Amino acid sequence: MKNTVLHKADTRGHADHGWLNAYHSFSFASWYNPDRIQFGALRVLNDDTVAAGMGFGTHPHDNMEIITIPLEGDLAHKDSMGNTEVIKNGDVQVMSAGTGIQHSEFNPNADQRTKLLQIWVFPNKRNVQPRYQQITLNPEERKNKLQQILSPNADDAGVWIYQDAWFHLGKFDKGVATTYDLKKAGNGVYAFVLSGKLTINGQELETRDGFGIWDISTLDIKADSDTEFLLMEIPMHY
CATH class of the missing domain: 2.60.120.10 (Jelly Rolls)
Known part of the structure; x- marks a missing residue:
């Protein structure tokens, strides 16, 4: 890929x-x-x-x-x-x-x-x-959806940093699917699976696998088991 x-x-x-x-x-x-x-x-x-x-x-x-x-x-x-x-x-x-x-x-x-x-x-x-x-954080806010935990903006959900980055946590039941739209053109996403199995844009991932993807605007995410994961949207050039 x-x-x-x-x-x-x-x-x-x-x-x-x-x-x-x-x-x-x-x-x-x-x-x-x-x-x-x-x-x-x-x-x-x-x-x-x-x-x-x-x-x-x-x-x-x-x-x-x-x-x-x-x-x-x-x-x-x-x-x-x-x-x-x-x-x-x-x-x-x-x-x-x-x-x-x-x-x-x-x-x-x-x-x-x-x-x-x-x-x-x-x-x-x-x-x-x-x-x-x-x-x-409120863990209920990541149940079968993406919870923003970090952004560049002090008045947005989560903590903020000096970078055009957005982090989200998800805790999905098996079979739950969602899409993630990147916040900024030119960014990529590095996904890290905390537990369980997940497919992102066709790539199957397991516990503690990391997967980076760029030159895309949307991620298709599907839980292949009960799973917890972290998405880190990051500038590829900075």
């Missing part, structure tokens, strides 16, 4: 540090694949499991939009802007790193793991004042 890229779950980079079990859809840390650096402005898609009581020590970022979506358990966050928060399954958090921030993230629970997606998107504006945003 032209203008597509398929990243099967078992082709991702993998690093098991004991306290952290991480899968990388794109090159990250010690895992480097020259064919998998980014998808347009989407630079990082990490699928992380953090052991009880463990986490990432204080570290810096700059000029990156960093989105965290907890899938299970909690993640405690602390940063150089003075934010001390706990994000839970059902929340979405974004940091615009801009001119530079430092932060730490850890699993505050002694008895359960934390699973999360961490996503990095290149911004369309450099050296902005760093900012932090966190919201709690």
